[in-house]
Amino acid sequence: MKYFNLLCCILVFASCSTNKITSTDSSTEEITEIKSKNKLVGKWILEYMSSVHGKTVKDLYKIQKPYLNFVDDTKVAGNNGCNNIAGAYKWEGSFISFETEHFRSTRMFCEGVDEKAFLNALQTVNQFTVSQDENRLILMTGDIVTLSFIKEIEE
Numbered sequence: 670m671k672y673f674n675l676l677c678c679i680l681v682f683a684s685c686s687t688n689k690i691t692s693t694d695s696s697t698e699e700i701t702e703i704k705s706k707n708k709l710v711g712k713w714i715l716e717y718m719s720s721v722h723g724k725t726v727k728d729l730y731k732i733q734k735p736y737l738n739f740v741d742d743t744k745v746a747g748n749n750g751c752n753n754i755a756g757a758y759k760w761e762g763s764f765i766s767f768e769t770e771h772f773r774s775t776r777m778f779c780e781g782v783d784e785k786a787f788l789n790a791l792q793t794v795n796q797f798t799v800s801q802d803e804n805r806l807i808l809m810t811g812d813i814v815t816l817s818f819i820k821e822i823e824e
Contacts, residue, residue: 707739708799709760709797710739710740710741710742712736712738712820712821713739713806713821714734714735714736714821715734715787715816716817716819717816718817719790719813719814721783729750729782729783729786730782731781732750732779733748733750733751734750735747735750742760743759749785749787750779750782750784751778751782751784752774752776752777752784753774754772754773754774755772756771760797763796763797763798764795764797765795765796765797765808766794766795767791767794769788769791769792770792772788790815790816791808791816793810793815794815794816795810795811796809796810796811796812797809803820804819805819806820
């Protein structure tokens, strides 16, 4: 019975691996991992936000900096400086929109944090650019930089 359970576990883990393509070149097999073309996927920590009532990111978010974690091509999660958030976004080319009116959120109380400022800024965004080294994400409203993020490096 132990061996049966072990075999089942191995099969489950093997079936949950990332998508791979197997191609045959001459007589050798080469396995290549499929990578998403979406440069947004990953965790991005807020570095800059247009000032709100004369306050900067440092003034607005003393507990924790807001961040976005792009899960895939349509889902985004993160934190607004106090509460965890999750919802949907759409992107095509350099255009992006966040469906903030449908975002879900936890309901913790955080004194002195303007939680809505981050979501309000996201709601106005309609364009984005990712730096050449893919470490900086800039969200814009028209041609004005609204938010800037630094990519969290995975260890």
